Amino acid sequence: MPADFRNNLQTEGAVMPWPEKRGTKWRVRWDTGRVHPETGKKIYDSKSGFDDETTAYEYGLDRESDVRNDRYISRRDGAVLMKDYVKDWLDGIDVGHLREKYCRSVARLYIVPRWGETAVGDIKPSAYRGWKKELLARPNIGTGYGREILGIFAMMMDDAVEDELRKASPVSHKRRRGKYVKKVKEKKRHMDIADVHQLASNALAYWGFPGYVFILSMACTGMRPAELYALRREYAHPAWPASDPDDEQREEALERYSGDRPMPAVRVQYQHQWKDSVLTLLPPKYESHRTLVIPPFLADLLKMLLDSHDSEWVFPSINSGPLAKANFTYRYWRPIADGREATVIKGRGGGRGGSRRPLSGWPAVKAYAGKRLYLLRHGHKEWLDEDGHSRIAVESRMGHELAGVEGTYSNVTPTMERAIMTSLQARWESFVPTLDAGWKPASPTPLPVDLAGWMKLQVAEVGKRNSSRGS
Structure with a gap:
């Protein structure tokens, strides 16, 4: 564009970029369309380093086009590190x-x-x-x-x-680029209740009675680890729901779970997490507060466990403190899943060589050796799916929300919950007769309950029920 024509446009008040000679190069200035909030004056932007006037002017025209079409990012804003x-x-x-x-x-x-x-x-x-x-x-x-x-x-x-710091994102949201890479799925085996019981037996040998009930509880409720760490006795069977501090929640739960046909249950009210270096009770992930019915055998074990200690936590650690303070994966889960060989450790006293004490071992559980604790939660969902429970009941139990119309109109009924309780109990009863007759509970400390006697009673009751069905 000729310089005299451009000068005429400037004189007539048209908004145009203004090229200027600076040494051997050209600089162009343009109106950003903004006004200084304090002075009320227009704000101009500029760029230097052009070899000729025409190139500088055309660059300014492009910038003013961006301003008119709301595409403009000022050099000052875009320069934010x-x-x-x-x-x-x-x-x-x-x-x-x-x-x-x-x-x-x-x-x-x-x-x-x-x-x-x-x-x-x-x-x-x-x-x-x-x-x-x-x-x-x-x-x-x-x-x-x-x-x-x-x-x-x-x-x-x-x-x-x-924030108007860029015109567009450098991350493409278009179709996939580059070569196809197949998603690698974690290799998992079907969760066998015999494996779960072996894990529970290993936990018993390493941790004690709380470990035995912890493993069975995770497999039969699908609770997240942090939710189990934070399970307080007032939210666990047999105290709950009568012990619930929320009046409205307590009354609704008493009507649903403690009526003519009671269903034992636990309430997922918290998870235990570190917040600002302080162990804190927080709402469960995704605010997924929920009630989980449990099979009668697990209800028995929870009652026995809570009667055996006075901790506020259902599952106290080996040192009787909050379980969340331990590095659970390393300190608890790895020895439980990976097994430990029997050995002899040397102690103090007992003569020149010191006393020698045998330390019992337990077998690795092949399906879980080297694998995550979370697979017990995954396995719980597999059991529910395998038993044919409704999708809304399964997802609600896992702490998930269904999207769309299905999630809006569906609801978990007491009949659905009772079906889950019954199928979990049936799975346990199908396993009990296969348990080695010589099974004896091993624990690092004297057991506070007669677990062997309880197990014999379980075997006997299942045998009676099977006999009555056969006749």
Whole structure:
């Protein structure tokens, strides 16, 4: 565009970019469409380094087009460093404390080290794809964890667009790019109640009676580990529901679970988590407060357990404290699932060589050796699905919500709950006759209950019922 024509437009009040000669290069200034909040004057932006006037002017025209079409990101805004934006972004997210802690950890370990000194507006899609490839190739980052890291970064970039720090996210939301990679599923075996009982027997030998009931409770309720850690006696059978401190909740539960045909149950009211370095009772994940009916055999065991100690926690640790204070996976689950060989340990006294004390061992449970405790929760859902229970009853018991019309109109009825209780008891009764007649409970300390006598009674009662059905 000729300079004299451009000058005429400026004189007539048209908004146009203004090129200026600066040494051997050209600079262009343009109206950003914004006004300074204090002075009321227009705010201009500029860019230097052009070789000629025409190139500078056309660049300014493009920027003003962006302003008119709400696409414009000022160079000042886009220059915000990622390390500063990440801090503001984390301070603004409204999620549970565990999720916030997780996001902060991901940002500190992966996002800020890579992008912290880069301006938000300068992150290119090609640079993001290179980082993604490098990140997922790291041996210490699994597929699931990698997706979590990339997902958090993608949310940051989407919010940066809304904050007008970028025109678009560098994370493509279009179709898949690159070669197809088949999703690797965790290898799991069907949860056999014989394996579950072996785990419970191992827990008994290592931890004591609370360990025996803990394993069976997780397999028969599907509770999350942190929910079991936080299970208080007032929310467990036989005290609950009469002991529930919430008047309205107590009355409703008494009517439903303690009527003419009572159903023993536990109430998932809390989970135990560390918050600001303090062990804290928090609502269960996804606010999934729920009531879980339990089979009669487990109700017996819970009553025996609670009668055997005076702790506020249903499952006290080996040292009688809160179980959540222990590194459960390392200190408890690994020895229980992986087994331990019998050995002899040397103690003090007993002469020059000291006393020698045998330490009993227990077998590894092949289906769970080296595997996660969470598989007991997965296995519980498998049992419910296998027994044909309704989807709404299964998902509600697992602490999940069904989406759409099914979740809106469906409801868990007492009949559904009784069917679950009955099928879990039937599974136990199908196992009891197969138990080795010589099974004897082993415990690191004297058992506070007659578990062997209780088990013999279980075997006898199942035998009587089977005989009556046969006749």
